[in-house]
Amino acid sequence: MPPFHTIQPLGAPAPLFPAPDSSATIADEGSLRIEANPDRDLTRIAFSLPRAAHVSLMLYDVQGRPLGELWTGVSSRGKHTLAWPGIEAQMRRLPAGIYFLVLTTPEGKECRKLLRRE
Secondary structure (H helix, E strand, C coil): CCCCCCCCCCCCCCCCCCCCECCCCCCCCCCEEEECCCECCCEEEEEEECCCEEEEEEEEECCCCEEEEEEEEEECCEEEEEEECCECCCCCECCCEEEEEEEEECCEEEEEEEEECC
């Protein structure tokens, strides 16, 4: 797996993490999936697209505040995965709690609950 990109503040043009891996096989078409949920360290996030499209994957706290953009950019058709180490845009490890991942595509939005544990 390639190393993580340097984390940029919200609104920065660069993605927080590497481009999703299009060779993944763990998500179904049109789905957003979280592995190791609840997680403690590294969380695998998978999504699948019916066609190439611009996508955004945002992380929110339980109060709806954005914590960081995990990925934004054009992704090819098919299945994709990325690994997230449980940190937010200011390079702080997130405490145990409930968070939400929102995948936005031209077809709409999909949200999943993510549980972090100590």
